[in-house]
Amino acid sequence: MRVLVVEDNRDICDNIAAYLEKHNFILDFAYDGISAMHLAVTHAFDVIVLDLTLPGMDGLHFCQKLRTEAKLQTPLLMLTARDTLDDKIKGFEVGADDYLVKPFALQELHVRLHALFKRSNGKAENxxxxxxxxxxxxxxxxxxxxxxxxxxxxxxxxxxxxxxxxxxxxxxxxxxxxxxxxxxxxxxxxxxxxxxxxxxxxxxxxxxxxxxxxxxxxxxxxxx
Structure with a gap:
């Protein structure tokens, strides 16, 4: 599975890489919204993991542009410290498929990514x-x-x-x-x-x- 991780915290990125690469994930990283958008539209990813608080372009704006302008329906998991119901609703409204609150267990991230991948393949038009x-x-x-x-x-x-x-x-x-x-x-x-x-x-x-x-x-x- 090829995953784009959009997160400006390098320590979190290192932890994600250390865990998921052991499970045969192929990972690409972006540390701001603008470079993430470039990667998303020029490469084929199975899932995108997206932090909400990003330099250049915040996560909500990124997700909205991905869905409405780039016309990409790549499964997207929002990864953020914002844990209010209102924050979650905003994320889903702009096109997120799942939401994981920091701090999180890497095993849970692993399971959620697989679930998103399977769900996406299962609901695709035949x-x-x-x-x-x-x-x-x-x-x-x-x-x-x-x-x-x-x-x-x-x-x-x-x-x-x-x-x-x-x-x-x-x-x-x-x-x-x-x-x-x-x-x-x-x-x-x-x-x-x-x-x-x-x-x-x-x-x-x-x-x-x-x-x-x-x-x-x-x-x-x-x-x-």
């Missing part, structure tokens, strides 16, 4: 649809206008990510991380895979669905 294009995530079958389309496993990963956030743009960094994590291949391999995907999805149809956003990334939508 069939993604953009226009006349469908992707069944259980059978991994792709159809457009009733016609079955066969694509490679790599193209399937790209297509699923694009359809999950459609019509939003997915950055090149996000797609490259999705495919290769931190071990990027030489050359522009992403462009090659996107070309294959576009050929499979759009070549035989009048209206293109996959669009390149110059110097940013790609999106899939019925129109530009």
């Amino acid at each position: 069939v993604l649809t953009v226009g006349d294009l469908t992707l069944n995530k259980s059978t991994l079958q792709v159809h457009r206008s009733g016609q079955r389309i066969d694509i490679t496993p790599t193209c399937m990963k790209l297509l699923q990510r694009l359809m999950e956030v459609s019509p939003s743009v997915v950055t090149r960094d996000t797609l490259e991380t999705l495919l290769w994590a931190d071990e990027q291949p030489d050359g522009d391999a992403l462009r090659s895979h996107m070309y294959k995907l576009r050929q499979a999805i759009d070549r035989s149809f009048e209206q293109p669905l996959i669009h390149t956003v110059h110097r940013i990334g790609y999106r899939i939508a019925e129109d530009m």
